Amino acid sequence: MSEQSLPADALPEYAERVLEVADLIPPGRVMTYGDVAEWLEEGGPRQVGRVMALYGGAVPWWRVVRADGVLLQGHELEALGHYRSEGTPLREAGRATEGHLPRVDMKRARWDGGERAEHHT
């Protein structure tokens, strides 16, 4: 019989790949949705976002972020708690961003998924 739908206990292959990458991101670092898509060489940021929305609960979802470093809407405080606890570089709110939550400092926190030789500042 032709199986066009997936078994209930399995995730789509693409989703599994996304979650696998998310799981590889070290504490204190992040990857953007677009980064994950590029790493997989499949899909795009919106597809990665869809997977995270549906299945992200199974992995450290707070390590996959938007390219501008804005905290995930609806889970800002929870994400912030993780960032503070694992030392993720943050850009604290300044005068111009008064009333806003901090954002991830993408410059420092972005992880390219393969850099083994790193240099500090």
Place this chain on the structure above:
DNA sequence: AGCGTGACGAGTA
């Protein structure tokens, strides 16, 4: 089949 929507991204004003 068209259209709106989304845990996106880059560019422009």
Place this chain on the structure above:
DNA sequence: ATACTCGCCACGC
């Protein structure tokens, strides 16, 4: 800093 446009692609109506 903001707002808006366009490109992207899978889903649901």
